Amino acid sequence: MPDTTMFTDPTEEGKPIELEVFEVDSKLPDYEQRREKIPEPDPHYVDLGMLYRLAAIEQVRRSGVVDTPLHVALRGHMGTGKDHDLEQFAALLRLPYYRIPLTGEVRDITLIGSVKLHGDGKGGTESRWEDGDITRALRGPALLNMSELNAAGAETLFALHGLLDRYQAIDLPTGETVRLRSDTRVFGTLNPTDLRDYAGTQTLNKAFADRWVIWEKVFPNTDQIEAMLSHRYDNLKTPFITTIARLAVEVNESFTSSDARTRVGTPMSLRTVLDRIPAGLWMYAEAEDPLRRAWDEFVLSHIDPFDQDHYETVWSAVARTGPEGPPYG
Numbered sequence: 001m002p003d004t005t006m007f008t009d010p011t012e013e014g015k016p017i018e019l020e021v022f023e024v025d026s027k028l029p030d031y032e033q034r035r036e037k038i039p040e041p042d043p044h045y046v047d048l049g050m051l052y053r054l055a056a057i058e059q060v061r062r063s064g065v066v067d068t069p070l071h072v073a074l075r076g077h078m079g080t081g082k083d084h085d086l087e088q089f090a091a092l093l094r095l096p097y098y099r100i101p102l103t104g105e106v107r108d109i110t111l112i113g114s115v116k117l118h119g120d121g122k123g124g125t126e127s128r129w130e131d132g133d134i135t136r137a138l139r140g141p142a143l144l145n146m147s148e149l150n151a152a153g154a155e156t157l158f159a160l161h162g163l164l165d166r167y168q169a170i171d172l173p174t175g176e177t178v179r180l181r182s183d184t185r186v187f188g189t190l191n192p193t194d195l196r197d198y199a200g201t202q203t204l205n206k207a208f209a210d211r212w213v214i215w216e217k218v219f220p221n222t223d224q225i226e227a228m229l230s231h232r233y234d235n236l237k238t239p240f241i242t243t244i245a246r247l248a249v250e251v252n253e254s255f256t257s258s259d260a261r262t263r264v265g266t267p268m269s270l271r272t273v274l275d276r277i278p279a280g281l282w283m284y285a286e287a288e289d290p291l292r293r294a295w296d297e298f299v300l301s302h303i304d305p306f307d308q309d310h311y312e313t314v315w316s317a318v319a320r321t322g323p324e325g326p327p328y329g
């Protein structure tokens with residue numbers, strides 16, 4: 001019996017989904033490397049519904065109802081957990097995980113490959129094909145996460161068109177055709193450009209966008225942030241958890257608001273909420289107002305000067321003074 005993983009719907013609406021995990025064939029030439037790239041499950045990860053959705057679309061793919069593969073791109077603001085979701089999905093399905101950033105700098109030869117000169121051992125040189133990042137990942141079972149899709153240059157995108165549509169392959173200049181294997185999945189992440197600028201990003205090229213199923217990843221709500229915080233820091237006291245969650249939700253609501261005069265320009269990412277503020281609370285555990293100190297030094301120091309007032313407005317509305325310390329019990 002092959003191993004399986006069970007995915008349950010956190011909203012309890014859908015039925016649990018059981019999926020067979022993938023297997024990396026030990027006869028593959030890069031078996032050891034590939035096995036090393038299977039991520040470990042994160043014990044602090046809380047499924048806000050994305051894993052279940054990913055499992056649901058995986059089930060559709062396996063059922064064979066559609067013959068053109070469905071590639072999912074997660075679109076959401078910075079630090080909403082897009083990459084983490086994909087990494088955890090790979091961990092549960094035991095797929096080697098390749099995260100390939102498509103920044104504006106990256107050229108298609110880095111992704112696809114190029115001819116390189118090597119010493120031939122007799123004082124001369126010979127030229128040999130060397131796989132690029134994407135080609136290498138496609139040689140075996142893999143979950144490819146092409147991150148920052150909308151930062152990629154047009155030339156890079158065109159090189160990927162064939163891989164992503166019905167053709168399902170990349171033609172190398174060597175004449176070889178590298179096909180999308182049945183145990184390889186392609187995903188992507190991107191930031192939305194409609195609301196705010198992310199340096200180096202642009203609106204996704206229409207023909208490229210049409211090759212993806214695009215899912216929005218929204219900011220987590222209060223309950224979800226509380227769940228993530230208490231799961232990760234089981235001795236962090238409740239008043240701190242609830243106040244941090246409210247601050248984050250208010251800042252992010254203000255970020256998405258339509259009123260340009262009062263809205264904040266930088267959202268509060270999960271990195272701020274789950275990593276930096278808790279570290280600040282630990283550092284200032286003995287301070288008179290630990291949360292305020294953490295806010296000053298781990299939140300305000302991260303935002304643009306013009307945003308300070310907006311963040312202050314949220315702080316005053318939510319907290320005025322932080323809960324009584326020490327934060328950890």
Ligand SMILES: Nc1ncnc2c1ncn2[C@@H]1O[C@H](COP(=O)(O)OP(=O)(O)OP(=O)(O)O)[C@@H](O)[C@H]1O
Pocket residue numbers: 044045046047048076077078079080081082083084085189191228270271274275
């Ligand atoms: N569901 C979750 N449960 C627990 N922690 C999470 C969850 N999702 C994300 N995190 C944490 O939040 C942080 C940000 O996640 P991640 O890097 O995936 O964001 P992102 O959306 O890819 O951001 P960016 O757009 O800036 O690249 C990470 O430290 C991650 O561990």
Ligand SMILES: [Mg+2]
Pocket residue numbers: 082083147189
């Ligand atoms: Mg990311």
